[in-house]
Amino acid sequence: MQFEINKSYHGFKLIDEYPINEINSMAKVFEHEKSGARLLHLGNDDDNKVFSVSFRTPPSDSTGVPHIIEHCVLSGSRKYLTKEPFMDMVKGSLNTFINAMTFDDKTMYPIASRNEKDFYNLMDVYLDAVFYPKIYDIPEIFMQEGWHYDLHNKDEKITCKGVVYNEMRGAYSSPSTILEEEVSQSLFPDTCYKYSSGGDPDVIPDLTVEDFKDFHRKFYHPSNSYIYLYGNGDIEKQLQFINDEYLSNFERKFIDSALTLQAPFKEKKECTTYYAISEDEPSENRTYLSANFVFGEFADAKTYLMVNILKNLLIESSAAPLKNALIDKGIGEDILFMNSEGIQPSISFVAKHTSDDKKAEFENIVFSTLKKLVAEGIDKKLIESCINIVEYNLREAEKFPTKGLIYNIISLDSWLYDSHPTTHLQYEKVINDLRSKIDTGYFEKFIEDNIINNPHHSIVVMNPQKGLSEEKAVALEKRLDEYKASLTDEQINRLIEENTVLKEKQLAPDTPEAVATIPKLSVSDVDPKAASIPQEVIKEDDVTLLFHNIFSNNISYVDFLFDVGMIDEELIPYITLLSDIIGDVDTKSYTYSELSNEIYMSTGGIDLSSAVYVENGNDKLYYPKFIISGKAIGDKTITLLELIKELTTSSKLDDKKRVKELIQQIKSKLEMHIYDRGNSVVSNRVSSYFSPASKYSESLNGLDYFWFICNTIENFDTNSDNILANLNKVYNSIFNINNLIISFTGDKKDFDLFRENFTIATSTLNKNKLESKTYDFKETKLNEGIQSSANVQYVAKGFNFKNLGYDYHGSMNVLRMMLNGEYLHDRVRAKGGAYGVGITFTRTGDVTVASYRDPNLKETLKVYDDAAQYIKNLTMDQETLTKFIIGAMSQVDRATTPHMKGEIATQNYIRNISQADIQRERDELLNTKPEEIKVLAELLEKVMEMDYCCVLGNDNTIKENEDAFNKLVKLNK
Incomplete structure (x- = not known):
């Protein structure tokens, strides 16, 4: 079908249309006339179709409200009535990508699938989730995914729990996260970028339910949306679906989501902050020094590319003169580069593990090295090589298999800032122009203007502090004790009742009526023949x-x-x-x-x-x-x-x-x-x-x-x-x-x-015949508790089922999907508050299950131990099992780049995995029966009874649970 500019198609007015040779696509830019929604379509022959809906979501504090909403809207909606439609789609979809992401100033909801029926199912679930979520009717969604006061009897202490809360406790265990936040606060003190959109765990409990709802009311409207379609789908059919099912129900409105620029500084700022280390870690030479600069706007094509060119030219390349100068003078064990997201780019040069008394020397070397580069000129080969690195990354879509998603993120790097959506996708002319400037002094002048002579910069010093984690833990406990003391008996009883209801809802199965609302695929939607990689x-x-x-x-x-x-x-x-x-x-x-x-x-x-x-x-x-x-x-x-x-x-x-x-x-x-x-x-x-x-x-x-x-x-x-x-x-x-x-x-x-x-x-390789060694690796139940300064745990357990007399079978993929999607998710993530958890079964017999950013330890190990009993008691029919079969197939038929295909075929050759083996596993998976899953319960039970475990976690938590381990080990010995 031929489209005409300024004509409307199912409510969408075509604003512009043109080819993008760099990504072999035809771009169409639309505006939905009634609702004000923007839409970019990139049409091409890629069958891995991508859809996303994104919103500009500038935070006004560090409670993490954009992040919490990202989690919560996917937990039930107008049409999809289960507790977590997102997880239900993960369990029963052929998706090649499904997730949601919170950035500093936007929130994205992307999906991808090769199967057209699945693509529309996923698109429908996501659009219903963002525009009609159940967050206004079900308070337990906020409690589970965001945060809540946890109390189950009046004599125990109140604690804080929540998936995002624990995710960010884990994120803030990393010094780099703390440094990034401090740098943003130093550079953008008058904008939304001074806040943590993900949420500072010390601040997350300040978020009220009403403020949470108000944020959604304000920003989650089509007039503030950026809709993206990519691939070989029928564009007219897609536009009709989006209009008829969703956008036609909304009127255009003004939404104040504008992103303001930080006014330039007249002089540099200096800041000092701290990060936690454990009592037995050395504090000498553990300081971070960071020199940070703001320049230009991200929507500018040259500036956009120059940020990444400077990253390689000054720091990342082995030939990088700034990194080499700092290392040569002994300023830090390592030199890092950081850059920010947002309307204004910032770059940072970071000396890791140095001392704060080297701050002046650090600054002097940064500026003297850059001035020398400007005066003497930068190595032309270095400039060209750094341009090539950036170009390869663009041409390979950063090696990500669902490349349409990368193009979506790149488009928002200009589109979100009221510039053209494909500015950064049409990069060849800009790349060639930059190449033509290698001998003109352009790069030297860019460094001189934007770094050396730029007053909009800061110096951040981040020092280690022993006991900081304990101080924060004591402060939190005091705050919670004071909160509990402020409650009446009636309020305490109400809080206990709220937690009881939450726990019941987390573990209660969805009703058959709710389950029936979730779109389904059938085994017939799956190609029974395994793809063969040419070799x-x-x-x-x-x-x-x-x-x-x-x-x-x-x-x-x-x-x-x-x-x-x-x-x-x-x-x-x-x-x-x-x-x-x-x-x-x-x-x-x-x-x-x-x-x-x-x-x-x-x-x-x-x-x-x-x-x-x-x-x-x-x-x-x-x-x-x-x-x-x-x-x-x-x-x-x-x-x-x-x-x-x-x-x-x-x-x-x-x-x-x-x-x-x-x-x-x-x-x-x-x-x-x-x-x-x-x-x-x-x-x-x-x-x-x-x-x-x-x-x-x-x-x-x-x-x-x-x-x-x-x-x-x-x-x-x-x-x-x-x-x-x-x-x-x-x-x-x-x-x-x-x-x-x-x-x-x-x-x-x-x-x-x-x-x-x-x-x-x-031809010049060594040709001597060398004898292979035989290694005597003995089975040893170390069961280590690995102590660290982390605020959370990573809890693992496993064994080899072949050592117990069992053989690998394709149905294990289905069991993996069942456990990950329901049992483990419900108990370790939803109820336990961990950010993630998963079990794997390998062809070689290894079964391992591990949690991610988990506030618990023994409770999680018990969940693992009880998994077999869950399977034994499970009532399931073939129809129920089918969704898990479909979900397991999405992992088997995952998206791959050309190089990844070559790597997989090579691996199969070395491991002696034949196409017949691959097809047999697929046949076993697709034909999995309920009784086969039941049989695997015995295998799982015996694996857990072997009691091999390992936990990396908080120093004090590990010590408190010392009896769970055979030995305690310091991460930093």
Whole structure:
């Protein structure tokens, strides 16, 4: 159908239409005439269709009201009457993405699906949720998802509970979160950006139910909405649905959601704040110093790209002069870059783990280094390489498989600020213009104007404080005690009754009538045939080539997988340390700065990592690998191969100063990420107690590796010769042609070029036959309580069911969905207040269940222990089971990028997983019967009876529950 500008289609007036070559899409910009809703449609041939509705939601305090509303509106609506339609759709949908996100100034509700019926179901559920939520009628929604006073008998103490409350307690366990909040307050004191839209846990309990409702009334109207459609769907049908079912019911109105600019500062500001560390953690050299700058507007295309270019140019690149200058002068273990969301961009240069008496020196080095760059000029190769990094990220949609969602977020980075919705999607002209300015002094002038001579900046000092967590806990307890003391007996009884009703509602099943309102798919909506990833296996010159003929937009993805089975057990952590160091040290031909420039001038980057591939069905047989992954376009693949050769044969591991700097930075990054992935940390840790493959993996990428890094840096000065000797020994062993697998993903013509030239990288590799080692990893029930300064817990339990005599079956995917979507969700998240929880079953037999940002410990372990009894007592028919089958299929048929497809096929090849195995699992999943689920209850019961557990959590909470563990361990030893 041809659309005409200024004509209306189902209430939507077409404002503009034009192609966007960068994303192979036709853009249509609409306005809904009656309601005032804005709509952007990006039409293309992508069958992974995306819908979202977003709202501008500037906070006016730090109670987290935008975040709490994001959670609450998905907990029942006008048409969808279950307790949590969102979770019901997760359980029974073929979605490729479903979530909701709160940003500093907006809230997004995106979904994606390849199945058209499912797409409309999801779109309907989300539109009904945001415009007609049950939050006005059911107070327990706010209590569960936001916060509430928890009291069940008059003699106990009052506590605070709530999903968002505990999520943010976990978030505020991270120093980086506290620093980001302080930086925003320092830079934007007169705007909404000084507040925490997610919610400061100290302030969240100030939010009243009425203020919560008023926020929704004000901002959740079509006149304040930004609707987005992407993919190959029928646009006319989509517009008709949105208009007829929703927008036609609303009148246009003025909503004051304007985002104001912060007036420029006349002089810099200085601020000091604090973060908590435990009593036994060292406080020396644990300060954060941050230099922060505001300039321009995010809607400006050049400024938007320059923020990310500066990130790489000054800090992230190995050649980054500002980072290198600060590290060289010993200002911090690591130098970080932060940038804000919002109408005005800000950038921050952060020295992590330094001392506050270095503040003046830190400032001096920042400004003197930048002034020197301006005076002498920036390395042109560095500028070009940083532009290339940004361009690759845009072209690959940040490697996210549902790329339509990334385009949606990018569109809002201009659209939300009353600029054109596709400003940042049409990036080629701006990129080319910036490239043309490399030799003109543009980048130097940009730094001079926006950083050096910019009075709108701040210096933030964040110091560690022992006992701060305890102080806050005491203050909270006092506040709660005083609140309880202020209540009459009648008010206390009413509070107990409210909590009783909440608990009953959380655990009560939805009525059949409510369940009937949730849209359903059938098994017939699922393709019974498993997708097959193309893979050609070629043996050539002692190397196994795996070719995946997949359209990749002319990008060649190359993965070298080196066998590391010859490494001695005590040297296993050096494999990952090597992957973290190579590419950031000098080689025979380049300094590390020159090497970084060469890599990014010609390629999309080279990543190094380590992994363990476990034999299909046998965790005692596994294949550890060192992986070099690179990507390039056209004949630049030859340059990529030359650079891989340089890395594998010419890296120099003799510079003690540089290696020490890198290990300090590795430690810094590991510390920052532990709390963000705490559930994975404890899940992998508990698996290592009973799984040989997981034990090996712990040494590569788990807590054992973290502790190895901590010990290495602590003893580096006295043990550096031995450390470098071990690195060189591992380096000289693993870059060996024997058992080498090279995976290529891309077009046939690009593979032919690669095949003709891959020996560039392999001809000089070591050809000595090295004997594989046998490791004696014994099953050990460590059951550790890992003590930290976190405000919450990450609670894991598990065992290997093959060790108990059971075999893997596709129906385990269905059981996983049932437990995650109902039993665990209801008891650990909804009732318990944890932010998340999940169980997994692997082909190799591992069962692990872990919670995320959990206020509880023993209560959660008991929930795990009772899971089998829940399954035994469950009454279900085939129709009920079908929704879980559908939900499980959404995880099996998840969205993937071209490179991800190649990685999956390669993994299956190494693990000896055949297409027949994949199809058999799919058949078993699709044909799961209620009795098969019942049988699995016995397996689950025996797994939990083995009583293997691991918890990472708050120091005091771990101590209070010491009897749950065999040993207590400090996270920061």
